[in-house]
Amino acid sequence: MQDEVLVLGGGVAGCAASIALARHGRAVRLIERETAPRHKVCGEFLSGEALEDLDALGIDVVSLGAAHIANVRLAAARRAAEAPLPFPAKSLTRKALDTALIAEAKAAGVRVEAGRSVESLTRTPAGAWQAKLDNGSVYTAPTAILATGKHDLRSFPRPDDPQRWVAFKMYYRLQPAQAAELANASELMLYPGGYGGIQPVEGGVANLCWVVQQPHLARAGYRWDKLLLRMQQACPHLALRLAGAEPLLEKPISVARIPYGYIRRTTEQGLYCVGDQAAVIPSFTGDGISIALHTARCAVAAFLADEPAPLFQARLRSALLPQMRLAEFAADGINNSLARAVLPFCLRIWPGVMRVTAKLTRVAAGQAVVVSQPVAG
Template sequence: MKEELKFDVLIIGGGLAGLSSAIHLSKSNLSVLVIEKNSYPKHKVCGEYISNEVLPYLKFLDIDVFSLGAKKIDRFQLSTTQSKLLSTTLPLGGFGISRFCLDHALAKKALEVGSEILEDSVEDIQFSNDEFLVETKKSNKFKAKIVIGAYGKRSNLDIKLNRQFIKRKSPYLAVKMHVKGDFADDVVALHNFEGGYCGVSKVENDNINLCYITNFNVFKKFKDIQDFQKNVVYKNNFLKDILSNTVPVFEEPLTISQISFDAKKPVENHIIMCGDTAALIHPLCGNGMSMAICSAQIASRLIIKYFNSETSDREALEKQYLREWNVAFKSRLKTGRIVANLFNQPRLSEVLMRGLKWFPSVLPFIIRRTHGKVMSIE
């Protein structure tokens, strides 16, 4: 029988939120274990554009994205299903970097500052006597005072935890690919097509990241991804031009299904949820990576206060995290849902585009509503 190892904080999932938290907490001399089912580096289905709001926090974590090859982005393009295009400057700006690159850099830094990373998957979590007992697929057992859930959009663990959103089937499918070709370094584009939308931006190594989301019921009418793209995605002239004049980097595109935009609880079963595990903003607003990093900062700062006895008890910690999470993200998520609903109606989106051309200041306003403010480091 394996010995139960104890940590101050156990983090389930080693993506952006999990690794950022691990670095932050380890820098404050807490013992941290990250349990991640995949090895690094690994490509993930993701838009790979991040708002500059996180740069001060990444600097605090000793991560320099531009030394890793990130592309500075300060322009935004939006097109409708009828290939009508709008362009604007990004109020805050951002950068493009792959999850392959950024997750790997964060994992190396986490190990460097004292975090432990275990390649395994969590099978069960029990909470009793103000402590967690976590069991993994490889029969490891761990105890921890705090558990952070940072395992992504959906997991079998959500079923075990009886989370409400996992009970509802979601119709969305996402496809991601890297290609080589001609695309401006400083632009992030969002091109709509019937039943979906595609984000386009440069990342390190001059690769172009394309990541689109669509309704699976529409997608399954076609024999494969290529057939779907040629019959649906290509109807947007900008996407047709990009996909027809570039060379794939991956052997096959990456896909993920059952993407849920239903409401989730940021704290469940006393687990502090971060990143996509806490909520998923519509990719149409293109800032999920930034939200994951921001949520890690909020959680880590409050957890450190808890261990330093600056917070009275677990209940106070959970309530404060929920309050700060809502202040940071509730409005963003609401805006994201509204924008996505509007652009899911092709005729209405065309009318909106005409309105945005008449009132160009509205688009930067919407962007600000989904991109937050530059993070402060306390």
């Protein structure tokens, strides 16, 4: 059977799109660079919308051991405030989630090429998409879905990250008292030059994921351990959580050049861009996975309805724009030193504010869905 759709990248968005297409009887080939899912830099928070989409794909995160998250805490300087989350949430390691998604894609009949990197994606004179892999193989199909996450394909570069963000992730086994304190909560911590989140994931482990602007990393001599110490000095709440904690990775994993706020403007005929290739929302919202699943679902609906990819991409942009701009505005606020200085005094009102911002910065299920419509004219 000829491939009808090539999906490039087998993370959340690529797998979600592949599974949905295969279930609609389409011949799909998924190309993923890694031979097997590995740890990714991610806070691993799964919002209510993400959980709904995963459930629809047949991924039961509870059976995978996902931790339940009921509350969110904000810690700045020496103060912390707590609020219940206004939606159900879980957290699960990306390794477990991506493994389950790839398995589901295979079960749905997707032809998975794992351990192969796409080196280029070009259009043939006949208008089909042709992917050239690192082993020299070439695959062609009339439609392609670009889901390579934060990584560019040379043929489709994205703008660079002007604020030069660097992100890290580390797993810890916390001391029992700290693990008990953290249970069922996702904690957001603010410090100069960035913010970090800590929350439980499966297996009694805590995920600490943090972002920092490059000049602040430079001030710590480009050393993650010194950076972490500075963060703990600025935010004693983090020091409390990490006291006596056992690091579970040799060193944190990291990623640079994260173009927060990016939303793809346009695309070419037959090329649907999803996940981080469509939009990169500031990490503190914990919404990237939800957007990846949402954009994949919308792209599949658009493809099945014969909506041209450029029209789909423009509609998706308009639908995501308000949420993205609000999230960026909030991110600027928490990264602004004046705002950080007054924030501790505002923490008493934070739970209420947080409930509102949490709602506003999320893709409302019915709000951002791109409805395919016939092209006018």
